[in-house]
Amino acid sequence: MHLSLQLVSGRLLTRLLFVVTLLLPTAAGAWSTIHRSLTAFGGEYTVPASTPPGTVIARQTLPIADLCAPGGCKLESYNTERSGYPTGDVGYIHPTSVQGVGQRLVLNGAPLYAMTNGYSDPIRVDNALELQLITTGAPIKSAALASDVYPGVVTSLVLTSWIKDLYGTEIRLSGSIRSVAGTCFVDSPTVTLSPIAAARLPTVGSSGGGAAFTLNVSKCPAGYNRVGYKLSQSAVSPAGPPGVLQASSSSSAHGVTIQLKDSSGAGLELNRSYPINEYSKTSGGSYNVSLRADYYRTAPQITVGSVNADVTVYLDYQ
Incomplete structure (x- = not known):
């Protein structure tokens, strides 16, 4: 009888963190802009410098109740900004201030594609969003994740509720990545x-x-x-x-x-x-x-x- 144990090493265990923010609903039929600023992650994440690309090293759940008014909402646009200006980046993975570590936004198990000019067909948001820290394949260097210092990147969302309230939400990263050789x-x-x-x-x-x-x-x-x-x-x-x-x-x-x-x-x-x-x-x-x-x-x-x-x-x- 044989029990063969096959080796696969260097994988990362991710940690789940949660953020809670209260949104105040406005009267039905009114059009208002509500600006929200959320902070994601925090703490220190220690990872191997040679972690394979596409490895998720941290996840943060953004509950739907913290993003939308009661009744749900639509995602009108998703992009990244630096120093208050859009980066112009499109795609699924975007840079952070840490070399080798990007960020990715996921809805219903599928990554969202960032569009510079917004979505032609807004995406209904019925479930929580998930923000991920994901390796890009470049050697990972130790650095802070803070988004308010160059080259920090802020994830910007615009969500429209079914009662015509416009929510402009930015997600700022916090914490740090520590790279270990080997x-x-x-x-x-x-x-x-x-x-x-x-x-x-x-x-x-x-x-x-x-x-x-x-x-x-x-x-x-x-x-x-x-x-x-x-x-x-x-x-x-x-x-x-x-x-x-x-x-x-x-x-x-x-x-x-x-x-x-x-x-x-x-x-x-x-x-x-x-x-x-x-x-x-x-x-x-x-x-x-x-x-x-x-x-x-x-x-x-x-x-x-x-x-x-x-x-x-x-x-x-x-």
Whole structure:
């Protein structure tokens, strides 16, 4: 029985932050301009200097209640400004004051395209907007995200409510990006389980007969606030028992699969980041993560044979 752990490192765990701003409605039928200024993000984000392009390193939700009057609104225009003037940039990703980090606005899961002259067909806003910090592919350099200093960029939105109120909303960035040279390494072990009799798994949900193994995370550089690991398998249902893997198509056994557990024997939740608590921000270093793999019965009937499963190991940095 084989459990192959395949390495993919250098991914980033993003953080969710929220902003709350009160909008005051005006009388129906009136036409008024209301200027809003929101501040996004804040704090420090520590990322590898070589983070792959297109990696979202932070997200900020802009609730619809903070952008529109009751009843919803339409997005008339979206552009970026510098020193009070439009930058003229169009597209989906726009620069910030940090080299290698851009910003992107998302509605209904799809990025919005910035138009210098506004949209010919305004976009109905029925859900929250999301502002993202996203890597552009250029080497990331440590810098502040403040939008009021050159070359700071302000995201500008114009939204029209269904009761004809015009909301001019600007989103200013705050906080900072700290770039760290280098990432950790992690090995890719193959875990072999000894054969087990079906009788040792008497009922659905039974587990046992496994083996302990170690993830070796090495050569971590100093400077990160947190280093974490995540074991991922895209086919796994979030509602399933923790740590239970989808057996690969090469398995000949049926009614049984493999469950991953932590060192205490508890099921390891897949697609969730766990911190490497021993990591030292001041010195970095190498660390061993103790885990376990057991057989797990999934069906009333078991067909004997081999069981194989693969998971991907992600390392994340904050």
